Structures are given as structure tokens and as C-alpha cells.
Amino acid sequence: MSTGKKLGLGCGAFLLLFFLMGGCMAALSGGSDGSESAQAPSEQTEDTAEGEVEEAAEEPAEDEPVVLTAEAADFVPSVLHDGGDYTSVHVAVENNGDTAIEVNPLYFALVADDGTKKDTTSALGMSESQIDTVTLDPGQRAEGLVTAEGDFTPASVEFEENLGLGVTVTADIG
Template sequence: MNQQYPQQPPQPQPPKKNSTGKIVGLGCLGVVALFVLIGIVGAVAGGGDGDGTDGKNDTAASAGAAPGGKEKQKEEEEGEAKPKTEAPDEGPVKITAKTTPFAKTVLADGTGYTSVRVTITNSGDDTIDVNPLYFTITDTGGTKHTAELGVDENQIDTVHLAPGENTTGSVTGKGTFTPEYVTYTDGLLGDPLRVDVS
């Protein structure tokens, strides 16, 4: 005799595990890793000598050897170090600055302005950018004046200077003052270059 066994109902499949938690966890880990990477890059780019002094020992060691070394060390420690002044025959960029009369345009309002005639020459191997906004004028009292755009007829042009080229024009600050030096920076990340106004 054949004995029939009752059929068993099909067994339900076990529910699939949701991997949403793993995805969120890996995403958070990725964000944390990104911030750590940015921090490391920032620390490396921020510099320092690797001795934990951020270059202060180098300044202290050379302070006695350079003329005016103690004043320079004090300025650097206070974060008020002035940009380097290059002699006319040093470096890839040469600048001269002379006082010049202000040549008013229709954009100038009734307040006073002071202009400096600047000649910039590219003596290097790479193209440099010149823009009135890359210049500041510092007066004899130590106040820095940013360039006022479009107020002087002879304003220096915005140009790219190839090696060997030069351009001349005025840089103008608001107010009446006696200019002491002009500072030029090639773009936002370049090193500032200072020249005395003659």
C-alpha cells in the first residue's frame, strides 16, 4: 500500500537583509576620509620646517646676521612682515614707480585721489598678468590704499605680458596722501613685490 504523505506547504524564503545601513556607513566613512585628506593637504601646503617651529628658528638664527635683523624678526613674529623689495635689476619682474598728477575721468567723484605712474617689465621666462587690482599703494603713514578703477585717464591696462614686454600706467588710490611704495602681486597667489615711489 502506498501511503501518501500530506503535502507540506512551501516554506517562505527568509527575508533579504537590507544593505542601506552598509551604504550609509560607507558614505560617512568616505566623507570623513575626504576631510582627513583635505586636512593633510592643508598642513603640507601650510608649510613649516617639520621641526614644529614654522620657520621661527630660521628667522631667529638669521636675525643677528642681517641688517635690521631684530626689527625684521619682530615684524615677522607679529605677522606684519613687509613684502620684499627687489632692486631694479633683480628677479623676473621689474617695477618702477613715480608720482604723477591725477588725470580725472567722469567716474571720479568729488573726493581727492592720488596717482602713481607704474612701469612693469617682464624679464622672466613666463607670462605674467597685470591688472590694476594687483597693485596697492602704501602712504608715508603706513596706510594701504587699494586701486580705484576707472578714475584716472591713464590707468594701467589689464594685460598679459610675455617675456621681454612692459606696460606703463597709473595706479590710483582714494584720498590725498604721499605715496611711499607700491606693492604688486601677480594674481592671487603670487609673491608680493614692493618698489619705492620716487
């Protein structure tokens, strides 16, 4: 077998392995960019935000696996603050369930008094006392600030574990 033939077969085998690994990764990731599934729940959440707030107020908090409370708070800028307007809310998340839950600033959204949902991703790190990314075991509690860009009056806070794949818990700001 000639040297060129050996080199060609070696490169071909490498490319085959590379494409096979890429196909496996595409199959594992689902093959979509997630834009459709990420937008559909947010549209539904905006339409039903008021209904969820009313349902949360009617049910006793102790029976829920995740209890969320929220209070208005002043925005205290961190060293990363870029000079824009931001609105903060002090939240407390308590795990009353039987399994651990993940808490992350990305899992929160603020709902303004006019009903618009404010994303918190653009305000990550802007507040001095931002809620930490933690795993809460049953019976544990986490507190901190959730901040969104803009100057608005917040009416409620939504917490949805796993970036939209979990159950949404809503708390009125009291």
C-alpha cells in the same frame, strides 16, 4: 506607470542632477569664501612692508623676473570721476622672466608714507591713464597710473600677481 509617478521621478532626477552639479562646484571652488586667506597675507604685508622695500632696494633689478618702477604723478580725473580725493602713481611693470605674467589694476596697492596700505579697487576707472589689464610676455613692459582713494603721500607701490596668490614686488616711489 501612472502620469504622477513619471512626473515625480522626472522632477526627482532633475533635483538630484542639480544638487550633484552644485556639489561639484562647491568642491572645485574650495568651499570657502576666502575672507580668512585674503586678510592674513594683508596683515603680514603691512607688518613687513618696510622690510620688503629695503630688500627690493638692495637687490639688482635685472635679476628679478618682474621689475616694478614707480614715480609720483598728478591725478587726472576720467569721465567716471565722482568728485572725491584720489592719489595716483605712475608705474611701469617689466617682465624679465621666462613665463608670461598678468598685469591688472587690482593687483596693485599703494603704501602711504605713514605705512598704511591703500587699496586700489575703489578707484578703478577714476584716473584718465589707468594701467591696462594685459598679459606681458617675457621682455614686454606695461605702463600707466595706479590710483587709490584719498589724499595722501605715497611711499611705495606693491604689485602682487593673481590677487594675492603670487610673489609681491615692491618699488619705492622716486
